[in-house]
Amino acid sequence: MPLMKTSYDVTIIGAGLAGLQCARLLVKQGLSVLLVDRKQTLDQKIHTTGIFVRRTLVDFDIPDDCLGPPIKHVTLYSPALRPLELASQYDEFRIGRMGQLYQRYLQQCVLSGVHWLPQTSYLSHSTGEGELTLQLSSGSSTHSITTRYLIGADGARSRVARDLKLELNREWIVGVESVFEGAVLDGPPRLLCFLDPKVAPGYIAWIAHDGEETHLGVGGYPSLFDPTAALPEFRSRVAGIIDLRKAKQIETRAGLIPVGGVLRNIANSSGLLIGDAAGAVSPFTAGGLDPCMRLSAFAANVVTQYLSTGDVRVLQAYSGELFRARFASRLWARRTASALRQRQLLELGCAFLRLPLFSRLAHHAFFARGSFPDVTPASVSSVIALPGDS
Numbered sequence: 557m558p559l560m561k562t563s564y565d566v567t568i569i570g571a572g573l574a575g576l577q578c579a580r581l582l583v584k585q586g587l588s589v590l591l592v593d594r595k596q597t598l599d600q601k602i603h604t605t606g607i608f609v610r611r612t613l614v615d616f617d618i619p620d621d622c623l624g625p626p627i628k629h630v631t632l633y634s635p636a637l638r639p640l641e642l643a644s645q646y647d648e649f650r651i652g653r654m655g656q657l658y659q660r661y662l663q664q665c666v667l668s669g670v671h672w673l674p675q676t677s678y679l680s681h682s683t684g685e686g687e688l689t690l691q692l693s694s695g696s697s698t699h700s701i702t703t704r705y706l707i708g709a710d711g712a713r714s715r716v717a718r719d720l721k722l723e724l725n726r727e728w729i730v731g732v733e734s735v736f737e738g739a740v741l742d743g744p745p746r747l748l749c750f751l752d753p754k755v756a757p758g759y760i761a762w763i764a765h766d767g768e769e770t771h772l773g774v775g776g777y778p779s780l781f782d783p784t785a786a787l788p789e790f791r792s793r794v795a796g797i798i799d800l801r802k803a804k805q806i807e808t809r810a811g812l813i814p815v816g817g818v819l820r821n822i823a824n825s826s827g828l829l830i831g832d833a834a835g836a837v838s839p840f841t842a843g844g845l846d847p848c849m850r851l852s853a854f855a856a857n858v859v860t861q862y863l864s865t866g867d868v869r870v871l872q873a874y875s876g877e878l879f880r881a882r883f884a885s886r887l888w889a890r891r892t893a894s895a896l897r898q899r900q901l902l903e904l905g906c907a908f909l910r911l912p913l914f915s916r917l918a919h920h921a922f923f924a925r926g927s928f929p930d931v932t933p934a935s936v937s938s939v940i941a942l943p944g945d946s
């Protein structure tokens with residue numbers, strides 16, 4: 557490992573998908589980048605199922621060997637386990653081999669010159685003349701480095717957001733899943749989604765099966781259920797649908813998912829937030845991987861421009877307020893999902909969705925190409941060139 561410097565253009569706290577994507581892009585712009593994570597290696601304590609949607613797979617360079625086989629089929633189950641089968645002509649989903657993907661992106665970062673600091677926690681920072689001093693701790697030792705800009709990619713409960721006095725996530729669901737090899741499920745690779753207010757209040761329980769790996773999980777509002785009790789209950793409920801008798805459990809994953817929509821105040825002249833720290837998760841589907849890729853790409857662009865011009869107006873483009881308008885329907889859908897917790901109501905809703913006229917709605921919910929709002933370099937330029945510039 558190259559000798560550690562004590563001063564960097566940008567320091568990124570958190571090497572999840574958001575931090576890795578941002579680090580890869582910033583170093584390509586010629587900036588010196590420090591990437592810090594408290595984990596020792598990135599293939600441990602993974603807390604995502606890792607389902608990538610078609611639009612992400614088309615728009616970004618996710619290495620093929622870090623993805624499972626494609627999935628075109630979805631089955632939506634009512635609380636009484638009545639199925640609605642949905643199929644797409646496209647390869648809609650692929651389950652990421654996330655440990656492998658994180659390691660691959662990290663390798664790309666390091667080869668491009670990012671300085672990687674594992675097993676190191678961000679503690680706090682102070683602001684001085686045009687730079688910040690960060691306190692980091694590795695084991696029992698504490699040290700400080702200086703940086704021109706700080707990026708919080710430190711997940712749903714972001715310490716960086718708090719210290720930068722940016723907005724904090726307030727609404728969550730919690731997800732817990734077991735990962736298996738050798739599960740038997742008839743038919744093609746599939747996502748199976750279960751509406752069940754007992755084991756998944758306000759969200760869904762799921763089986764994501766790509767023929768190689770199977771993820772079985774539950775998610776919902778933490779105040780309404782005990783996910784660790786709900787997971788075995790769900791497993792026994794679906795024993796007639798998936799055969800796990802000879803399957804080997806290889807992992808357990810769990811985590812909080814912020815579902816209040818992208819936060820409004822996510823940047824200032826000292827730093828900005830990306831990924832879960834910015835609340836960049838679809839409030840409806842709870843998908844956060846696509847937003848990680850898109851918002852981090854945008855952030856890299858904004859930070860590069862900000863550090864080269866010193867013009868704080870560049871940061872105005874990086875506003876959750878601008879993205880939230882595109883989230884309006886998904887926030888509305890989240891409110892509906894969290895209110896629809898009665899079994900009979902959900903059963904009735906599912907009966908409607910099985911009618912041909914309404915099944916298009918379900919098709920749209922699972923297969924539409926909606927994702928995190930696209931943000932482009934033009935968005936930044938348009939802000940810098942606002943009237944009154946001259």
Ligand SMILES: Cc1cc2nc3c(=O)[nH]c(=O)nc-3n(C[C@H](O)[C@H](O)[C@H](O)COP(=O)(O)OP(=O)(O)OC[C@H]3O[C@@H](n4cnc5c(N)ncnc54)[C@H](O)[C@@H]3O)c2cc1C
Nearest residue numbers: 570572573574594604605607678711731811831832844845
């Ligand atoms: C159970 C579950 C299943 C999910 N499934 C899907 C799915 O299938 N598809 C989808 O699109 N989305 C899914 N999501 C959401 C998605 O996984 C997240 O939105 C996404 O992974 C967030 O990435 P991130 O990089 O922002 O944060 P994280 O992956 O949380 O990374 C944050 C990193 O910061 C580090 N860190 C935190 N604090 C500090 C500190 N003080 N110092 C140093 N390091 C620190 C952590 O160690 C971690 O590595 C799921 C979420 C959960 C919980």
